Amino acid sequence: MAKPILLVEDETIVRESIKDWLTEDGYQVIAAEDGEQALEIIGKQEFGVAILDLKLPGKDGIQVLKEAKGQIPTLQAIIITAYPSVETVTEAMKAGAVDYMTKPFAPERLERLIEEVLEAKAGAAPEIAVEEKEAEVGKQEKEITTHLEQGQDYFKKGNYAEALEEFDKVLAVEPGNLEARVWIQKAKTGAVEPAVEAVTEEEVAEEAGKPKPCVWMKMGVVTLRMCTRDYDCLTCEFDQQMREAGESPEIAAALERLKALPGNQRLCRYALKGDVSYRLCSRLFECATCEFAQVMEDAMEQKLAKLERRREALRKKEAKTKT
CATH class of the missing domain: 1.25.40.10 (Tetratricopeptide repeat domain)
Structure with a gap:
């Protein structure tokens, strides 16, 4: 019988989603919420593969891997993170990780990687000179x-x-x-x-003028509403009203229906908007507490600032040409 897989992930939605995917694929999965719990589990049994989130409460995934390797030197581990960097890649490699995956990722990709790791362990090639x-x-x-x-x-x-x-x-x-x-x-x-x-101001205006469904409509909370802010939810009065009305029975019931969906159907609002191709919600639609949401808002502000600088440069160029 194959050894179980250890999954260490502090975000409940992500942890349960990955566990469900792998279990449906025939793997036995044991999950832990933090590094201390993971190390305690590792001390009691062996695992075929360990999947470690980089950012964990207390000890991070790399520190957990280092200590786990002290207990089981042959442990194969995959680091997963939403915030990749060359520095953490290097640390993970030195600690003995076999791979480093950036979130969001397709479940099939993780399953394929696990298969490769397990097959490599089972059929190690004979020694060569x-x-x-x-x-x-x-x-x-x-x-x-x-x-x-x-x-x-x-x-x-x-x-x-x-x-x-x-x-x-x-x-x-x-x-x-x-x-x-x-x-x-x-x-x-x-x-x-x-x-x-590369876009021109005319193209920007044309794209902005196309009707787009509101994120709240895509989430199924409201029946019909078109976006009036080109998905700039931070400046949208309706979005603020919906967040403030979260306590009302109607909104609360709609959000409960969303939360009741299987983990692999709870798409992040940025996936609904089309900003990213695929990402699952890990905060039960509490975007204000989501680090990924903050990163996306910062990136959007930088892009808008860059576009404004380009427009200003074009205006200066046109003014200079006229004079």
């Missing part, structure tokens, strides 16, 4: 370093497509390379930003 092994490792390291450096150089110049090609070449050599995965995420994000700068 030390000299041949060292030569092969040295060749791969040199190739990986070359592609990483070239990719980072492209990234700095704003050539994101070329950067992605270089980072993909790293994964072709070493599929579990965590640093390349983080750079791929950054390059994909950077590749989207020029589209904001």
Whole structure:
């Protein structure tokens, strides 16, 4: 019988959703809410794979991994996080993580990775000659370093497509390379930003003029309402009224229906708006307490500021041309 999977995640919705997905796929999953509980469980039994959230109350996922490795040196662990960085990738690699996944991710991707880890453990290849092994490792390291450096150089110049090609070449050599995965995420994000700068004011006005359903309508709380703020909910009076009316029986009942949905059907409001392709709500629609919501609002403010600077530059250019 295969060893169970340990899942360490402090956000209830995310933890229960991942557990449900993996259980339906035939895995035995034991869940923990924080690092201390996880280490206590690890001390009592062995696991095939451990899935550790990076940000946990008390000890973070990397610290938990380090201490767990002290108990079970062969433990295979996957770090998951909504806030990737090269620094934490490096720390995770040094601590012995086999992969580093950024949230949100498709359940199929996590399941596929778990299968690969378990298959690698079950069918370890026979030992080869030390000299041949060292030569092969040295060749791969040199190739990986070359592609990483070239990719980072492209990234700095704003050539994101070329950067992605270089980072993909790293994964072709070493599929579990965590640093390349983080750079791929950054390059994909950077590749989207020029589209904001490239639009004309006429295109912005045309897009803004198209009717769009209100987020509250998409969530099923109201029957019909179109967005009047181009999804800028922070400045929307109706959004504020709905939040303040959360105590009313009608709104409370609607929100309870949303909360009663299976975890994999509770989409984040930013997924409903189309700002991200896929993300599950981890705060039961309490956006004011959600760190991801704050990150998204900050990013939106930066994009709006960039667009305003571009408009100002165009106005100055037009004024200079007229004079």
